[in-house]
Amino acid sequence: xxxxxxxGAAGAAALAASLGACQVNTAAKPAVDTAKIxxxxxxxxxxxxxxxxxxxAVKSASHDAADIVAMxxxxxxxxxxxxxxxxxxxxxxxxxxxxxTLADESVDVSASGDMAVYHSTYTFTFTDPKxxxxxxxxxxWLVGYKPQADGSWKMEWAIGADTGxxxxxxx
Numbered sequence: 001x002x003x004x005x006x007x008g009a010a011g012a013a014a015l016a017a018s019l020g021a022c023q024v025n026t027a028a029k030p031a032v033d034t035a036k037i038x039x040x041x042x043x044x045x046x047x048x049x050x051x052x053x054x055x056x057a058v059k060s061a062s063h064d065a066a067d068i069v070a071m072x073x074x075x076x077x078x079x080x081x082x083x084x085x086x087x088x089x090x091x092x093x094x095x096x097x098x099x100x101t102l103a104d105e106s107v108d109v110s111a112s113g114d115m116a117v118y119h120s121t122y123t124f125t126f127t128d129p130k131x132x133x134x135x136x137x138x139x140x141w142l143v144g145y146k147p148q149a150d151g152s153w154k155m156e157w158a159i160g161a162d163t164g165x166x167x168x169x170x171x
Contacts, residue, residue, distance in 0.1 A: 032113035061085035065154035
């Protein structure tokens, strides 16, 4: 074998070995069960509302991811689970009658199963700090969920936006 033939044979062997090491994984990923994820998120929201209505700030914040950003009109953003828990504790101290209900919920789950968005309307009853009388607020509740390492779904961000008072009737 000449030196040129030997170099060619060695090169071909190296190429074949490298191509063999670069096999493409053609196994299909299992289908994402978006209905199951949607049901899990709806159950988490229901439990979160129950924990809030029990005035348990620790359990209420346990639905948050560690790096949650919670945004509610008229208040500073809460960045992180501990900050959201502290803000919730302050809310309960100022509003012993605080109550939160959800309705008209929907969940959109990405086809890849790596995120979901929950939307509902809400009714929040509380004590008005100015009048000291019961008050009711209605609005939209929008939450971004992501799966966690343990397989659970946690809130990564949450937005509560009131829809304002009903417009006055035209006469």
